[in-house]
Amino acid sequence: MSNNSLQEIVLAAPRGFCAGVDRAIDIVDRALEKFGAPVYVRHEIVHNTFVVADLKNRGAIFIEDLADVPAGATLVFSAHGVPKAVEEEAARRGFTVFDATCPLVTKVHVEVAKLHKEGFEFIMIGHKGHPEVEGTMGQLLDGIYLVEDVADVAHVSPKQTERLAVVTQTTLSVDDAALITEAVVARFPNIRKPKMQDICYATQNRQDAVKVLSNEVELVIVVGSPTSSNSNRLRDVAQRSGAQSYMVDNADELKEEWFEGVTRVGLTAGASAPDILVQQVIARMRALGAVSVRTLDGVEETIKFPLPKGLK
Template identity: 45%
Template sequence: MVLAEPRSFCAGVRRAIDIVEMALERFGPPVYVRNQIVHNHHVVWALEQRDVRFVSSTDEVPRNAVCVLSAHGVSPAVREAAAARDLRVIDATCPLVSKVHQQVVRAARDERTILLVGHSDHEEVEGTYGEAPERTIVVSTVEEVRRLDLPRDTPVTYATQTTLSIDDTREVVDAITERFTDLTGPGTDDICFASQNRQNAVKVLAGRTDVVLVVGSENSSNTVRMVEVAQRAGVRSYLVPDVEALDESWVRDAASVGVSAGASAPEFLVDQLLDRLAELGFDRIDVVVTGSEADISFGLPSAAVGGPEAKSKESS
């Protein structure tokens, strides 16, 4: 068995969970969170046991209550709605997502058309799009770029969802580059280092194993992309939400199995899967290291750690 490193929680996910836990300590339950704090069912369930209440709209939060914004970011309209209810907002948006928001705001200010590469139904894209909906077009494929009804010399800026497949995104950005002559962007894509590291590790696993198992929830974009990366490399790959979801037939004829986990999957889920695989005969573990995130961390907002209590209109 080959185990990928790095795997599981990234710095943005750890930060988001820490923010909710500190909000519980500082303000006491209940703490409200708009949408899932991160896309993992086990993380959400564990927090629900501590009276964290996940809601789909700020309208569901009682006036003056504590409301945490999830790691995926929100639009200005959501912040305005929270301000209208006098909510005590704590922003858990991943700093890498916030960076994309700022990029879109600058492009809109410069009156450029923004091509946002991503999936239109993903929370992160919904929030980013909301920064400049009148100037933003969401595209997800090369074909969609080619079908755009825009002059070739249109001033365009591209931005990308942070959890996409590196290879797919490169193809779409290349198509944008070929399509438009007045183009700006982030220099490289906006895919976060954690997604890049985990996808790179999965490619290595695909070259060394017969089957790749990726731990994470079905609604986790970065986890789904990892499975797709392994499949594209020609190796059977499966998403495993938890050990109970493991189909033993997946590994029955395998000489070696690769294991990794999405950036929002807790490490204990990986440990449980490794224990089960050991029972099935895969009891020798080789660790393949393709990058390091040990020194990467993001600071916490003052509203979570004891600074001035932030109202929604003061949050950023």
């Protein structure tokens, strides 16, 4: 059965892979080529079911605990970054390590280490339990306090307020982070903010593109996995912008009833979702009756991050 009202698919730009994800997947690919299977990866390399399954098929073994990595193995740290203790344990156990931490996350880690030496404590804005948050907070033994929302700001109690700095997870909602930062600054007026916001260019660009997209369509489909923070935020942004929005891991999750009475549907993808999944969603929507596809104008991303030494 096709949906006769569905006419047009409108694609957000930019969407899908960012430079940090490209680099992380490339690191696992090249480690497999160079050292052969298995290559151990701490945590999902990026939060995408398809990508992880594909790498598993080729000999990547995903683990959470370094105790599961045998002596002499090749180990890759995921794009989200790891706590200091994990780096130290990997070095102690003599693994061949390739760090696929996104350079924009590493930048936050470096800033935290530098300011910590100057006596700063930190308020981190982020989602509890997310591996990036665990990695950033794990740069220090203490003196870094997590706030997830505006309400948390009232309850945070640093040991001192003279030297406080704020850092954020790189994949938050830009608007939410601004609100929470405002609350943090209201409570701690002297707090030091990052020179450039910690939220990464790709998160910002994809959210901006979804705001534009949401004005043109009745429904927005976000391709992304449930664990992907930046994909979840794209769905939130679309809904706040007034469009009905659903997130799907792949084309099989699309439901026909979502498209009833919809003439224009918007489509985007999180930074860890490969384009093949977007193409499959387009094909499924065409089967439901969509006749045309157009892409909105958007920021062109040209950022590329170099690979670690030993893999170039």
